[in-house]
Amino acid sequence: MLDTLIVNIGQLLTMEGDGPVKGEQMKSLPLIEHAALGIKNGRVAWIGSNEEAEKMSASYIIDAEGKLVTPGLVDPHTHLVFAGSREHELSLKQQGISYLDILKQGGGILSTVRATRAASEEELYEKARGHLDRILSYGVTTVEAKSGYGLDVETELKQLRVAKRLNETHPVEVVSTFLGAHAIPLEYQNHPDDFLQQMVDLMDVMKRERLAEFVDIFCETGVFSVEQSRIFLQQAKEKGFAVKIHADEIDPLGGTELAVEVGAVSADHLVGASIAGIHQLAHSNTIAVLLPGTSFYLGKGTYANARAMIDQGAAVALATDFNPGSSPTENLQFIMTLAALYLRMTPEEIWHAVTINAAYAVNRGHEAGRIMIGRKADIVLWEAPNYMYVPYHYGINHVRMVLKNGKVVSERGKGDVSVS
Numbered sequence: 001m002l003d004t005l006i007v008n009i010g011q012l013l014t015m016e017g018d019g020p021v022k023g024e025q026m027k028s029l030p031l032i033e034h035a036a037l038g039i040k041n042g043r044v045a046w047i048g049s050n051e052e053a054e055k056m057s058a059s060y061i062i063d064a065e066g067k068l069v070t071p072g073l074v075d076p077h078t079h080l081v082f083a084g085s086r087e088h089e090l091s092l093k094q095q096g097i098s099y100l101d102i103l104k105q106g107g108g109i110l111s112t113v114r115a116t117r118a119a120s121e122e123e124l125y126e127k128a129r130g131h132l133d134r135i136l137s138y139g140v141t142t143v144e145a146k147s148g149y150g151l152d153v154e155t156e157l158k159q160l161r162v163a164k165r166l167n168e169t170h171p172v173e174v175v176s177t178f179l180g181a182h183a184i185p186l187e188y189q190n191h192p193d194d195f196l197q198q199m200v201d202l203m204d205v206m207k208r209e210r211l212a213e214f215v216d217i218f219c220e221t222g223v224f225s226v227e228q229s230r231i232f233l234q235q236a237k238e239k240g241f242a243v244k245i246h247a248d249e250i251d252p253l254g255g256t257e258l259a260v261e262v263g264a265v266s267a268d269h270l271v272g273a274s275i276a277g278i279h280q281l282a283h284s285n286t287i288a289v290l291l292p293g294t295s296f297y298l299g300k301g302t303y304a305n306a307r308a309m310i311d312q313g314a315a316v317a318l319a320t321d322f323n324p325g326s327s328p329t330e331n332l333q334f335i336m337t338l339a340a341l342y343l344r345m346t347p348e349e350i351w352h353a354v355t356i357n358a359a360y361a362v363n364r365g366h367e368a369g370r371i372m373i374g375r376k377a378d379i380v381l382w383e384a385p386n387y388m389y390v391p392y393h394y395g396i397n398h399v400r401m402v403l404k405n406g407k408v409v410s411e412r413g414k415g416d417v418s419v420s
């Protein structure tokens with residue numbers, strides 16, 4: 001006897017397979033038409049046809065009404081925990097004031113750092129919990145969350161303690177990344193290496209308190225160089241962390257090549273990645289995490305070269321980059337539309353990028369991103385008739401119901417949230 005049986009599934013995207021899905025393989029989507037799915041003890045216990053389901057018994061039956069059912073989505077790059085908001089910067093941007101000038105006026109990331117330092121742990125928790133509710137409502141069951149709005153010992157710890165508590169209390173699994181090397185704080189403008197050393201020392205506390213699995217760095221002109229990033233990430237690896245890189249977001253510095261060199265689990269942004277860097281990436285185990293929402297919101301019309309990455313054989317994932325400055329959205333479904341329009345990814349490639357490849361980008365490829373017997377039952381029931389419909393009908397939420405570990409944790413019309 002099953003705990004839950006989902007019947008009358010029009011299209012079931014199982015994403016069945018082995019390992020991350022690279023290059024050409026992203027073009028074919030493992031799916032079953034007219035399927036049914038059984039759950040027992042929080043895990044997928046049975047997959048069959050809708051006719052076969054008539055012989056099965058279960059305590060609870062959900063009718064998918066002939067619509068789409070997929071694995072829970074994974075958002076592998078967010079800056080979930082922060083205080084404040086920066087809506088006033090939108091009009092500054094419209095007036096043609098550059099981000100660098102906004103920064104000089106104490107705006108930009110530095111204003112978020114100020115607000116986050118000033119906020120209590122409880123305030124940060126309540127705000128992030130609201131954002132996480134909304135992330136869940138869009139069908140995401142696993143999310144990565146970075147620190148990096150403290151840039152000092154106390155606040156970086158505070159952000160990661162909030163993320164840890166969210167992971168313990170919220171249905172969504174939260175994978176934590178220590179991004180102390182997100183920017184150079186004002187008090188260290190003239191000696192950034194001392195700041196990096198302070199962040200390296202902080203890694204020992206992170207390890208002891210199990211506050212982060214990943215360490216990340218912002219490798220960019222005017223922030224941290226490739227050489228600083230190499231040393232920093234090697235130290236992180238020696239301390240037992242998996243690593244990620246904010247690489248080549250604006251300039252082709254060589255962050256993509258560095259990601260491959262240090263064996264990063266993911267290289268993120270990659271808008272400026274060189275052809276040589278893309279080639280190396282395609283022949284590595286590093287996942288390319290692309291953030292078209294950030295390119296869209298910056299409004300410069302330049303996007304990562306996803307076509308070259310996929311054509312050369314890379315495994316590509318997509319993320320919101322949810323943050324208060326360059327990508328204030330929790331909506332991964334909108335990112336899927338942007339990927340179709342501006343990264344020229346096909347619907348089949350896009351679904352790989354928000355499920356199994358995204359799971360691999362946060363070291364959860366063995367348990368999330370696929371619907372297979374024995375895996376955790378993280379499942380989304382959609383109002384969409386088929387998988388192509390989701391990126392097509394844009395800007396809205398197509399999710400009807402979300403299950404995490406076999407339990408209904410979000411349902412259309414119930415628990416709708418309003419946060420800012």
Ligand SMILES: [Zn+2]
Nearest residue numbers: 077079246321
């Ligand atoms: Zn980021």
